[in-house]
Amino acid sequence: MLIIFFRTLILYFLVVVVMRIMGKQQIGQLQPYELVVAIMIADLVAVPMQNKGIPLLTGIIPIFTLLISQLFLSYISMKSLRGREMICGKPTVLIDKGKILTKELQKERYNINDLLEELRVMGYPNIADVEYAILETNGCLSVIPKVDKRPVTPNDLNLTPQYEGLPLPIIIDGKIIHKNMEMANVDMKWLNDQLKMWNVNNIENIILASLDPNKVLTVYKKE
């Protein structure tokens, strides 16, 4: 029992480390070659995890092999445009200037219902509103609506909104993040004054204190 316990622990942490090395892409949006790696790793690990007759190395070696090949392919797709096209494929335009390209749909084995469904998911229930629809290499559909159907931007209304920088969390779970304080150019004295204004005696009682670019601190206290 404990043998399997430790085997599982070893393999689990190994897979976590490997997935971290493979990068952030791995989790969210998978390219075809990344999807293959994710599926294969899951399968490879499961067998030596519960079969004590198989040495652990027969599970570990293929994982590292997959890691190397995945890193190699992503290196190629970083460096070479042609390689990128071959490994990841090219995005396909499905709707071009409001016209559905049936040939491309057939090539991608994407039927009209799939297209309509994806458009609805993206918030365009009416296909007539769509100027462009592009099937990306990771399988997502990008939609660009017709000019008169897109949401209004401040620019359309001739407005010039104030500059919005990046809000920075200064305190998370009662711990001060000094790096962010340096970035926001504030010091401890300023922070203490602000906290006094918010009636906070103990920093431990703060879940989140967020600083917006106009140096306004918003404090969220624990219940």
Added chain:
Amino acid sequence: MKHVVPLIVMIIILIIFVDIASYKYLYTSSNSMEEKLHVIEKDIKNGNWKSAETYVNDLEKTWDKVSSKWAILIEHREIDDIDMSLSKLKSFIDSKNKDLSLAELKTLKELYNHIPSNEKLTLENIL
């Protein structure tokens, strides 16, 4: 969040407890089987076939009881191996063949012996 750490600790303790208990059970029961085999070995060496036969039958009875519990803890293939070896030993003793029954007896001993050592928590077993 409050329950996470106690839950982890509880599950780990449970696993450790079950592991120790199952190892102890496997160890003692396989030891008692080996002792019985030892007696049979002596009988065969002395040509005491009648007594060997009764002891083998006795061994088979206890093994039947033990094997149903072992099935929870170890691979069923290993139990099948022991079943096979035991029935071989029985027929060799029935036919009063000294060489073959002694050889089969050693095999059976080895089979019993390696089960607890296979379940023991060693680096060799983990890797």
